Amino acid sequence: MIGKLLCAIGRHSFEKRVNPEASGTAGIYYLCRRCGKEKAGYEPPTPGQSAGMAGG
Numbered sequence: 082m083i084g085k086l087l088c089a090i091g092r093h094s095f096e097k098r099v100n101p102e103a104s105g106t107a108g109i110y111y112l113c114r115r116c117g118k119e120k121a122g123y124e125p126p127t128p129g130q131s132a133g134m135a136g137g
């Protein structure tokens with residue numbers, strides 16, 4: 082299946098899901114429709130990222 086190949090290379094078809102048992106952003110996660118892989122909704126900030134680039 083083509084979809085499975087995409088998943089194999091990391092191109093998952095993530096769908097946003099919300100866990101009703103958790104409240105707020107804690108219950109947000111992503112689920113791949115093809116392989117069922119789960120991904121945390123919250124991504125940690127990238128270290129070393131320059132902030133205030135468009136400061137004024």
Ligand SMILES: [Zn+2]
Pocket residue numbers: 088092093094113114115116117118
């Ligand atoms: Zn997948």
